[in-house]
Each structure stands twice: as C-alpha cells, then as structure tokens.
C-alpha cells in the first residue's frame with residue numbers, strides 16, 4: 001500500500017549539467033517499491049509549483065534504512081525547486097505508485113532502451129533482473145549530447161553492456177537509439193528471445209513501439225504524462241489505447257501504467 | 268498555523284465554564300447543518316477530485332471527513348476527452364477531463380456497495396447532456412442505500428441548447444432543478460452553480476425557485492493555456508476549467524454574494540488549501556466547504572483541515588463551528604460596491 005511520507009533528504013548530488021541524484025529516506029516506500037514504479041514529490045512549499053511531480057524510483061539502496069534514489073533533470077519550475085532542497089530538508093513523498101515492469105521470462109534477453117532522463121527508471125530494473133537471476137540486459141541509451149549521458153558508472157559497475165547514441169554525435173552512434181535498435185531487431189540470427197523495456201520521450205517510445213511490434217518482439221513501455229494526482233482520481237493522465245466499436249479508450253498512466261505493453265497503447 | 272482570519276466576533280465567544288474540580292478541555296462541536304443535510308464536520312471532498320471514495324483509503328479514514336462527493340455520474344459510462352486533459356497554471360490547474368465516469372449503474376452495483384458503513388456522508392454528483400438525462404440519473408439514485416444527498420452539476424454543456432452550460436440560463440436552471448426535485452424526492456438536493464455567468468446569485472435564486480435545498484459553488488472557471496512553441500492550445504479540448512488557490516478570491520466573493528442574495532444554505536469551495544481558507548468561506552456564508560484540487564497535491568489535506576479548524580475554534584473560543592457561518596463583519600452603512608479599481 002502506498003504511503004505519504006515527509007522524507008528527509010539524505011544526499012543530493014549534482015551529476016553534471018542539470019542532472020541530480022536525490023537520496024530520500026522513506027522506509028515504508030522503499031520496502032514496497034518494485035522496478036518501474038514511481039513516487040509523487042512535492043518540490044516546493046508554496047503554490048509555485050502547486051502540484052507534485054512524478055519521479056521514477058531509480059534505486060532502492062541496500063541496507064535497513066529504507067532509502068530510495070531519484071535521478072532527475074531540471075526542465076522547469078518544479079524540478080528547479082527540487083534541486084534546491086538541501087540535505088536535511090524534508091520532501092513530501094507519496095508512493096510507491098503505479099505498476100512496475102514485468103520481469104522478462106527466464107531465457108529471454110532484456111534490451112533496455114533509454115532516451116534522455118528515461119535512464120532514471122533502469123538502475124532499479126537492472127538490480128531486479130540480477131536479483132531474479134535473469135540474463136544480463138543490454139542497454140541502449142541515447143541523449144542529446146555526451147554530457148547528457150548520466151549514470152554510466154552504475155551500469156558499468158554491474159557489467160551491463162552499453163550501446164550509446166547522441167543526437168550531435170559527440171559520443172557513440174550519431175542519431176537516435178532506433179539506429180542501434182533497428183539492426184539488432186533485423187538480424188536473422190537474433191539468438192535467444194528478447195524483450196524490450198523502453199523509457200524516454202514520447203517520440204522515442206513511439207518509434208521503439210513501432211519497431212518492436214513490426215519485429216514481433218515483446219516490448220514494455222514506461223510512459224510519461226502530466227499527472228496532477230498520481231493516485232488515479234483526477235483522470236488527467238490518460239493515454240489513448242486501441243479503440244473498440246464505441247470509440248477511443250483511455251487508460252490512466254498513473255494507475256494502469258506507467259508501464260504498458262506496446263500493443264496496449266496508441267502513441 | 269497561520270492566522271489570517273479575524274477572531275470570532277465577540278458576541279459569539281462563549282464563556283468557558285470550568286467543570287467543578289479540574290478544568291476540562293471542551294470539545295468543539297464541528298457538526299453543521301445544510302438544510303436537511305447534517306454533516307459531522309464542515310469539510311467535504313469535492314467532485315472529480317476524490318474518485319468514488321475508495322481511492323483515498325490508503326491515506327485517510329473517511330470517517331474523519333464531513334463527507335465526499337463522487338465523480339459526476341451520467342446515465343451511461345463516459346470515456347472523456349482525448350489527452351492532454353490537464354495543465355498546471357500559476358497556483359492552479361486547468362482540466363478538461365470530459366466528465367469521464369463509470370455511469371450510474373456501475374456506481375450503484377460496484378462503487379456504492381464498497382462504501383457501505385464508510386462512516387461519512389456520500390453525496391452523488393449528477394449531470395446530463397439533456398434535462399431527461401439529469402432526471403433519469405437522479406431517479407435511479409433516489410433511495411439508493413447509503414446516499415446522503417445529490418449534487419447537481421450545472422456546468423455540463425446542454426446539447427439541446429448548442430452546448431451552452433445548463434447553469435448559465437436561469438430559466439433552464441429553474442426547470443432542470445424542479446424536474447430533478449420531482450424525480451428524487453427523498454434526497455436532499457444540492458445544486459452546484461457555475462461561476463461562468465455574470466451574476467451567480469441570479470442562477471442561485473433560480474435554483475431555489477426550482478426547489479434546491481442547498482447551493483454549492485463554485486465549479487471551475489473557464490480558461491485556456493497556449494504553448495507558444497507549437498502555437499497550439501495545451502489542452503486537446505482547447506478550453507478547460509480552472510481550479511486551485513488561483514480562484515480563491517473569485518470564489519469567496521461569489522459565496523459572499525450568494526449567501527447575501529439567495530437565502531439558501533451554501534456549500535462553498537474554490538481554491539481552499541488550509542483551515543484559514545475554509546474559515547474565511549464560512550465567515551462569508553458557507554455552512555460547510557468542499558476541497559478539490561488540494562486532494563491532488565496533499566491527499567491527507569482534507570482531514571488535516573478538520574483538525575486545524577477544530578484547533579482554531581478552540582483557540583478562538585468558538586464552541587460550535589456552525590456559529591461562524593455568515594459572521595463576516597461588513598463596514599457599517601456601506602452599500603455593496605460591485606466595481607473595482
């Protein structure tokens with residue numbers, strides 16, 4: 001069951017330009033969290049911003065203290081306010097919320113596809129896959145430029161093979177992650193079965209979804225959406241799903257997601 | 268706690284008589300009456316911000332609330348508008364959910380039974396695209412076990428009147444309220460006014476003439492947001508309803524006006540986020556208040572308000588919270604001035 005906790009800031013590290021790693025102590029949330037779930041953080045004190053901000057649970061730290069980490073990027077007022085929270089301040093934290101990833105079945109190779117700050121959801125998944133003794137995943141990670149690629153150390157330390165892409169070509173393949181994903185899916189000798197786990201901006205998810213459906217590879221997408229409440233009551237965060245005879249169907253990203261099967265949603 | 272509202276008027280401050288022997292902390296009577304509807308305290312969760320009640324069970328005890336209003340119910344289930352449906356604005360938010368809901372039948376068969384003995388007043392919010400739909404939903408809810416009252420949402424577009432909201436036309440308000448009154452004679456009838464009208468008191472009087480027991484106000488203000496980069500409206504629906512602290516002064520004035528002009532019990536709302544806000548609405552004439560957007564950014568905020576109101580009353584020497592309603596002190600001899608500037 002989710003809880004609402006005034007979570008103390010234990011650490012707050014800068015990870016290069018505009019990226020931060022926030023460590024919060026919230027045992028009740030840490031205990032229940034699963035990879036792919038999120039929390040709603042109240043970034044400031046007053047009404048600017050008014051609403052909480054959804055953030056993936058990046059990691060649950062080992063140990064009894066019940067600490068979680070949030071990896072985020074400043075994109076506006078809320079994330080800027082959050083970045084100003086000093087160690088010792090408390091951040092109202094509601095969670096864990098939503099449905100996490102389904103772990104790939106045994107013998108399946110997980111392909112993690114991250115775009116930009118979408119990387120934040122994957123450390124937890126990597127640890128969950130390891131804990132469940134699943135095959136080592138491959139990480140395909142794209143960002144605007146080299147300096148926007150963060151948390152590489154985490155994956156390197158866990159021997160996760162990485163294929164990087166940058167839009168400006170400052171590191172790895174020049175272009176989008178699909179330039180790496182496509183040849184992988186096209187290979188006749190693909191080897192063991194694979195399953196894609198993707199998180200990133202909607203245009204990226206759209207592209208990954210199409211490629212995965214085209215290749216018949218199972219694919220889970222972690223969606224983003226504007227989330228006023230995060231707990232399923234406002235009906236504001238919906239995503240369009242394949243219509244039935246009565247017209248379009250909408251599902252709540254916070255409650256039925258944020259992870260959906262590629263075939264479940266229309267992007 | 269911030270102190271913004273004035274202390275209670277002197278005349279209403281009761282002398283605390285200590286019981287013989289040791290002094291006893293007096294409980295504050297939080298119960299309030301809205302016409303035929305009695306609530307255990309003046310905080311009610313607003314329609315569209317509290318689901319069907321059960322979603323908040325992880326966070327609060329429903330018994331601590333005066334009541335809650337369900338998401339608006341229509342005759343058939345509705346799926347609502349395409350996304351994006353919401354957008355944050357300074358100290359507020361716009362929503363264009365499109366009145367998505369499970370429909371009155373699923374509410375009665377699935378949602379209401381799960382709430383049996385929840386220990387708080389359950390108020391069903393009703394809307395329709397035609398007067399017949401309002402009547403049909405109300406008739407279906409009349410006599411449903413466990414329902415405390417109906418709240419009629421008059422902000423819904425009237426498909427027979429070119430999509431203009433029912434609530435903007437006083438004759439239409441009178442008619443639809445009277446029809447619902449006949450269809451659901453057993454339940455207290457709250458009529459929720461739209462603020463998107465020149466004088467909300469005129470609509471309030473029409474609702475009274477139609478047979479409303481209580482007036483609730485305000486629903487959201489029409490507004491929009493534009494994305495300069497794409498040069499498109501942010502909401503797929505183009506227009507949405509503004510709620511949250513941004514609308515509080517507008518709502519407070521409308522409550523004041525309706526309380527003075529109409530003569531029905533008022534259930535006020537609009538941007539309430541702390542006990543002081545709620546108490547200000549009560550001074551302006553609200554018998555009880557609803558909290559909406561607060562439930563989104565602070566899911567336990569509603570019950571916190573109940574505790575804070577009790578504490579405020581105790582420190583201000585107010586023995587019964589209902590004594591505060593309408594005790595606003597107006598400047599003597601000055602006629603109400605509608606102009607600003």
Ligand SMILES: Cc1cc2nc3c(=O)[nH]c(=O)nc-3n(C[C@H](O)[C@H](O)[C@H](O)COP(=O)(O)OP(=O)(O)OC[C@H]3O[C@@H](n4cnc5c(N)ncnc54)[C@H](O)[C@@H]3O)c2cc1C
Nearest residue numbers: 053054055056071072073075076077078079117120224225
């Ligand atoms: C389930 C979920 C998990 C998330 N996890 C993370 C995370 O781990 N780390 C992280 O940095 N971010 C994450 N996000 C995105 C994060 O919530 C937004 O970046 C944040 O709300 C922006 O708030 P702001 O006030 O700083 O920016 P705003 O002022 O709200 O927005 C600034 C700009 O960013 C755009 N924007 C805002 N929110 C979103 C969004 N949700 N999707 C796409 N564009 C948006 C706006 O349109 C605007 O152009 C997640 C979102 C969801 C729904």
Ligand SMILES: Cc1cc2nc3c(=O)[nH]c(=O)nc-3n(C[C@H](O)[C@H](O)[C@H](O)COP(=O)(O)O)c2cc1C
Nearest residue numbers: 313314315339362420485486510511537538559560
């Ligand atoms: C997302 C959302 C959905 C709403 N849905 C309804 C509804 O179905 N019926 C209704 O009468 N009012 C609805 N409202 C209006 C609220 O009940 C309330 O009148 C309004 O939000 C003002 O109060 P607030 O500022 O405290 O939120 C909705 C408001 C929001 C924000």
Ligand code: FES
Nearest residue numbers: 230232235237254
């Ligand atoms: S964010 Fe409110 S329903 Fe999903």
